[in-house]
Amino acid sequence: MSDxxxxxxxNPTARKLIKSLGLPLPLPQPLxxxxxxxxxxxxxxxxxxxxxxxxxxxxxxxADALSAAGADPYVLEALRPAFREAGETHGRPAKxxxxxxxxxxxxxxxxxxxxxxxxxxLHAVYEFFHPLVGRLAPCxxxxxxxxxxxxxxxxxxxxxxxxxxxxxxxxVRSVAKEIGRNGSTANLISVARGAEDHLxxxxxxxxxxxxxxxxxxxxxxxxxxxxxxxxRLTRSLEGKLALVTGAARGIGEAxxxxxxxxxxxxxxxxxxxxxxxxxxxxxxxxxxxxxxxxxxPDAPATIAEAVRAASSGAGLDVVVHNxxxxxxxxxxxxxxxxxxxxxDVNLAAVVRVTAALEPLLREGGRxxxxxxxxxxxxxxxxxxxxxxxxxxxxxxxxxxARLAPRGITVNAIAPGFIETRLTAAIPMxxxxxxxxxxxxxxxxxxEDVAQAITFxxxxxxxxxxxxxxxxxxxxxxxA
Amino acid sequence: MAxxxxxxxxxxxxxxxxxxxxxxxxxxxxVKLDTIALGGAAVRGLLQKTGLRFDEVESIVWGxxxxxxxxxxxxxxxxxxxxxxxxxxxxxxxRACASGLQAITLAAAAIERGEYDVAIAGGSDSTSNAEIKxxxxxxxxxxxxxxxxxxxxxxxxxxxxxxxxxxxxxxRPRIAERTTGEVMGAAAERMARRNEISREAQDxxxxxxxxxxxxAIAAGRFEAEIVPVQTPSGKWVHADxxxxxxxxxxxxxxxxxxxxxDGTLTAGNSxxxxxxxxxVLLMSEEKARALGYKPLATIRxxxxxxxxxxxxxxxxxxxxxxxxxxxxxxxxxDVDLIDMHEAFAAQxxxxxxxxxxxxxxxxxxxxxEAVGDVDPEKLNVHGGSLALGHPFGGTxxxxxxxxxxxxxxxxxRIALLGICAAGGLGAAAVLERVEG
Numbered sequence: 001m002s003d004x005x006x007x008x009x010x011n012p013t014a015r016k017l018i019k020s021l022g023l024p025l026p027l028p029q030p031l032x033x034x035x036x037x038x039x040x041x042x043x044x045x046x047x048x049x050x051x052x053x054x055x056x057x058x059x060x061x062x063a064d065a066l067s068a069a070g071a072d073p074y075v076l077e078a079l080r081p082a083f084r085e086a087g088e089t090h091g092r093p094a095k096x097x098x099x100x101x102x103x104x105x106x107x108x109x110x111x112x113x114x115x116x117x118x119x120x121x122l123h124a125v126y127e128f129f130h131p132l133v134g135r136l137a138p139c140x141x142x143x144x145x146x147x148x149x150x151x152x153x154x155x156x157x158x159x160x161x162x163x164x165x166x167x168x169x170x171x172v173r174s175v176a177k178e179i180g181r182n183g184s185t186a187n188l189i190s191v192a193r194g195a196e197d198h199l200x201x202x203x204x205x206x207x208x209x210x211x212x213x214x215x216x217x218x219x220x221x222x223x224x225x226x227x228x229x230x231x232r233l234t235r236s237l238e239g240k241l242a243l244v245t246g247a248a249r250g251i252g253e254a255x256x257x258x259x260x261x262x263x264x265x266x267x268x269x270x271x272x273x274x275x276x277x278x279x280x281x282x283x284x285x286x287x288x289x290x291x292x293x294x295x296x297p298d299a300p301a302t303i304a305e306a307v308r309a310a311s312s313g314a315g316l317d318v319v320v321h322n323x324x325x326x327x328x329x330x331x332x333x334x335x336x337x338x339x340x341x342x343x344d345v346n347l348a349a350v351v352r353v354t355a356a357l358e359p360l361l362r363e364g365g366r367x368x369x370x371x372x373x374x375x376x377x378x379x380x381x382x383x384x385x386x387x388x389x390x391x392x393x394x395x396x397x398x399x400x401a402r403l404a405p406r407g408i409t410v411n412a413i414a415p416g417f418i419e420t421r422l423t424a425a426i427p428m429x430x431x432x433x434x435x436x437x438x439x440x441x442x443x444x445x446x447e448d449v450a451q452a453i454t455f456x457x458x459x460x461x462x463x464x465x466x467x468x469x470x471x472x473x474x475x476x477x478x479a
Numbered sequence: 480m481a482x483x484x485x486x487x488x489x490x491x492x493x494x495x496x497x498x499x500x501x502x503x504x505x506x507x508x509x510v511k512l513d514t515i516a517l518g519g520a521a522v523r524g525l526l527q528k529t530g531l532r533f534d535e536v537e538s539i540v541w542g543x544x545x546x547x548x549x550x551x552x553x554x555x556x557x558x559x560x561x562x563x564x565x566x567x568x569x570x571x572x573x574r575a576c577a578s579g580l581q582a583i584t585l586a587a588a589a590i591e592r593g594e595y596d597v598a599i600a601g602g603s604d605s606t607s608n609a610e611i612k613x614x615x616x617x618x619x620x621x622x623x624x625x626x627x628x629x630x631x632x633x634x635x636x637x638x639x640x641x642x643x644x645x646x647x648x649x650x651r652p653r654i655a656e657r658t659t660g661e662v663m664g665a666a667a668e669r670m671a672r673r674n675e676i677s678r679e680a681q682d683x684x685x686x687x688x689x690x691x692x693x694x695a696i697a698a699g700r701f702e703a704e705i706v707p708v709q710t711p712s713g714k715w716v717h718a719d720x721x722x723x724x725x726x727x728x729x730x731x732x733x734x735x736x737x738x739x740x741d742g743t744l745t746a747g748n749s750x751x752x753x754x755x756x757x758x759v760l761l762m763s764e765e766k767a768r769a770l771g772y773k774p775l776a777t778i779r780x781x782x783x784x785x786x787x788x789x790x791x792x793x794x795x796x797x798x799x800x801x802x803x804x805x806x807x808x809x810x811x812x813d814v815d816l817i818d819m820h821e822a823f824a825a826q827x828x829x830x831x832x833x834x835x836x837x838x839x840x841x842x843x844x845x846x847x848e849a850v851g852d853v854d855p856e857k858l859n860v861h862g863g864s865l866a867l868g869h870p871f872g873g874t875x876x877x878x879x880x881x882x883x884x885x886x887x888x889x890x891x892r893i894a895l896l897g898i899c900a901a902g903g904l905g906a907a908a909v910l911e912r913v914e915g
């Protein structure tokens with residue numbers, strides 16, 4: 001599952017040689033990732049440029065998120081008062097943007113665009129990013145903070161405000177494609193009224209190496225799910241019980257490991273045929289092995305019973321519906337049983353198992369489903385698979401509303417091309433195209449998806465519910 | 480954090496007296512005296528000064544950072560070397576630069592718990608006698624020769640394992656964090672930058688430290704605590720060797736930064752490697768009075784904390800000091816004297832700065848108000864480690880002794896001590912003068 005071009009690109013001599021020879025080889029930037037547990041200061045000593053327009057409303061939250069994460073902020077003059085308190089708290093005094101050395105590279109560029117209320121206001125976005133976009137360090141982060149549509153008041157003037165805020169989405173998607181070859185990402189966080197408190201932990205995730213393969217998308221924060229108490233920044237899943245389906249390998253295994261690293265006790269579920277892998281993983285993570293065939297009629301009851309036993313009746317905090325199958329055939333060639341099994345395991349089982357676990361979910365719980373870029377964009381030979389994965393998107397939206405009063409969030413993750421056993425089986429030529437068409441010019445690792453799932457599982461993701469987070473490296477197609 | 484308002488003690492430990500050797504620059508006059516010899520000199524001096532009978536001492540609790548690997552329980556070695564009663568037991572503790580204070584608070588706790596009535600606590604270090612370590616690679620390679628019946632082939636095998644030579648050369652000791660690999664000066668340099676502590680402010684603090692220490696020496700203020708030490712060559716050392724009465728901000732400003740080319744920390748505003756020892760005599764109050772001693776002070780409270788060494792390595796006292804005050808039921812405004820260990824001027828000024836910050840206090844202590852502003856007139860009234868030097872384990876006893884004497888001499892009531900230490904540790908203690 002190695003990518004020759006990424007490996008080659010990691011060698012500075014080869015990189016230089018290929019560049020100077022003018023070979024038409026795309027050399028994707030090896031992505032900076034975090035292999036260990038979440039750190040108290042993921043942006044330690046990272047130079048971050050911060051800008052805002054007049055009337056920006058979230059600069060203090062941005063200041064707090066960045067300073068607490070250990071970043072060294074370089075800010076527009078108007079922002080310095082907003083950064084004063086956070087700087088004092090964390091010993092990270094904000095410096096004027098002009099103090100940034102001529103040759104200094106930026107680890108992140110953050111812009112508070114919440115004050116932009118008309119099309120003319122968008123000029124400030126150009127003005128701020130234009131001189132800085134060439135100064136991004138490899139694997140840097142571009143972050144625009146905007147207002148969710150619902151936060152813009154209804155009225156005649158508001159249509160233009162909505163247009164201006166909506167424009168930011170197209171901006172980050174395009175910037176993501178321009179800076180992707182550098183390993184850098186660009187995302188928009190749009191914040192609904194009342195969800196301001198949910199912003200800091202999301203900035204922390206999106207600005208950190210934890211979000212290596214998350215790019216070119218809007219992340220919308222709402223105050224929908226009932227608020228929970230203050231959360232810790234590290235080991236934030238301590239004392240929590242998580243269930244991961246399809247945990248024997250690939251994304252499921254990586255997810256079980258990542259959740260355990262943040263302190264969760266993990267029930268590792270897979271088919272009875274995977275007993276060896278599951279028991280070994282559960283032993284290593286000090287978790288609980290659970291062998292269940294999700295297609296079996298009694299599977300929901302069996303799982304609920306196992307959860308009850310594992311938690312001594314205390315309940316479950318996190319469910320990750322990761323198990324899934326593909327039976328790729330064009331519609332003309334697809335057999336009915338193929339269609340049925342894909343929809344049953346990928347979608348119906350999610351509905352059934354969640355229904356059985358719902359009474360066991362604790363306040364502030366998490367339901368996380370695996371969708372797919374294929375589900376969002378469609379793919380030849382994947383009518384059943386894409387249908388099941390698009391179904392997930394609708395299901396999380398509807399279920400999130402129902403569980404919000406209990407503080408439970410329900411989200412989907414849509415992975416793009418991820419280097420797994422599944423994708424290794426794709427013919428070489430198609431695989432190459434799939435990799436290179438992403439903004440980041442490479443496939444993702446199972447750990448990238450696991451990190452995003454883990455982020456959604458943390459208390460800091462309380463502002464995200466009913467949404468679908470893409471982990472696709474900026475796939476060429478997609479929502 | 481639970482509020483530790485301590486129950487009234489039925490027994491109270493009191494500080495009867497303190498003594499220390501002069502503090503000398505490493506590889507100077509004390510080069511031939513190891514940490515046990517230095518500790519012995521301080522304890523002997525303390526016993527002579529107080530006239531305490533040897534068999535009254537029930538325990539020695541000692542702190543040290545560079546412990547001799549062949550005899551790490553320095554406390555017991557001191558007792559045996561001095562010919563104290565064989566029943567005087569000994570324990571040696573290490574908590575980086577807070578080791579000396581740690582020993583003293585441990586002894587106080589043991590006395591208050593009723594373990595014994597009379598203890599000597601303190602610490603010493605001889606950086607001149609830091610052991611040069613062989614890399615573990617060499618140790619492991621030599622094991623078959625040292626532990627078995629080696630054949631010629633074994634010797635050849637060992638030789639081949641020891642290449643390349645660069646990996647087996649003895650390692651120079653350095654004060655670097657094990658987890659981050661960062662040397663302490665570099666950490667302090669980062670703190671200066673992050674807390675915006677200027678070079679001028681650091682040099683001013685350093686100059687003040689020297690001037691105050693020099694004034695204290697000139698006034699004979701340290702005669703009550705320093706015991707002269709005779710070196711193996713027969714030379715008597717009577718006074719601290721690092722204090723420079725003639726230094727000035729202008730002279731200090733000429734020094735080059737040592738930890739970073741564009742940095743602000745110099746040899747002048749950082750404490751020097753030092754050899755020395757300090758010892759404090761602690762007793763239960765009843766015992767002290769029964770023996771006819773006038774107690775100087777008692778330890779109202781203490782606090783030891785840890786902070787992330789990767790963040791601000793030496794900021795710990797800013798947490799430990801308010802916590803110790805809280806345990807004593809006091810506020811910074813109630814404090815008459817503050818003694819802070821000056822590892823680096825930048826570190827002292829960083830701690831002082833955050834103590835004055837409301838935002839910091841809210842985030843780190845969960846309080847609505849700043850801990851308070853530190854009055855420079857109360858801070859390190861007789862200088863600090865920048866001028867006097869810092870024999871790691873010896874500094875705690877030096878601070879306790881100076882402050883206990885100062886409280887007794889001036890009639891002031893409360894002294895607050897703060898010490899930063901490697902590993903991101905911080906320590907603090909509150910001393911109160913004992914009446915009558």
